Amino acid sequence: MSPESQGQNEHYLTVARRGFRTWRGDRPFWAGLFTMLGGLPIMYFPYANMHLGNMTLAMSTTAGAGSLIIGVLLVTLGLTMWLQSIVRVFAGVAAILLALVSIPVANIGGFLIGFILALVGGALSISWMPGETPAEGAPEEAPETVSFAKDEQPEAALHGAGIPEQQPAPYDTAADTDGGRHRAG
Known part of the structure; x- marks a missing residue:
């Protein structure tokens, strides 16, 4: 195997995982x-029924259609966040509003489970920003690292690392420790 043939013998699951990771990083996945x-x-x-022995408890309410509409819209907004990340702010605000509406309409927002998940998803969508892509042909700049010798002081290392020493201003507008009164020398 030569260095030129990298990637030819990679397992298809590794390739799929990397592809999914790249896809996930380009949109508000979570x-x-x-x-x-x-x-x-x-x-x-x-629409759920709970069976306790021979007895069936139906949890359906008169707001079943409203719950179905809110749930379908939340799933649609989640897919929109994945497939059209440009409208992430609108989708996030709409998800938060639908989550708030689900409290009185849909069994306390799906017994607070759906309400909390939709609120977190909407907030994550609003706060997500796409990453900056590096310019083509420009190498990535590594951050500068400063290492200290055991007996070297950090201030001395910073001044030696190209960070200029801060010079006092020619006039000081801050109040002195004695309440702003200057002593005549």
Whole structure:
């Protein structure tokens, strides 16, 4: 195997994982996931039946259609965050508003599970920013690191590392420690 043949013998799962990682990094992935997960309990609980032996408890309410609409919209907004990241702020605000509306409409927001997940997803979507891509042809600059010798003081290392020493201003506008009164010398 030569250095020129890198990547030819990589396992397809490694390639798929790297591709997914790149795709995930280009969009508000976690915001979309939380928003979609928030829509599921809001949709599910109004139509769920719980069986206790021979007895069936139906949790359906008169707001079943409203819950279904809110849940479907939250799932759609989560997919929008993934596929159209340019509208992430709108989708985040809409997810937060739908989560707030789900409290009175959809069984206390899917028993607070869907409400909290949708709020977190909306907030993550609003706060997500795309990363800056480096200019083509320009090498990435590594941050400067400063190492200290055991007996060397950090201040001396900083002054020697090209960081200029701060010079006092020719006039001082700050109040002195004696309350601004200057002593006549």
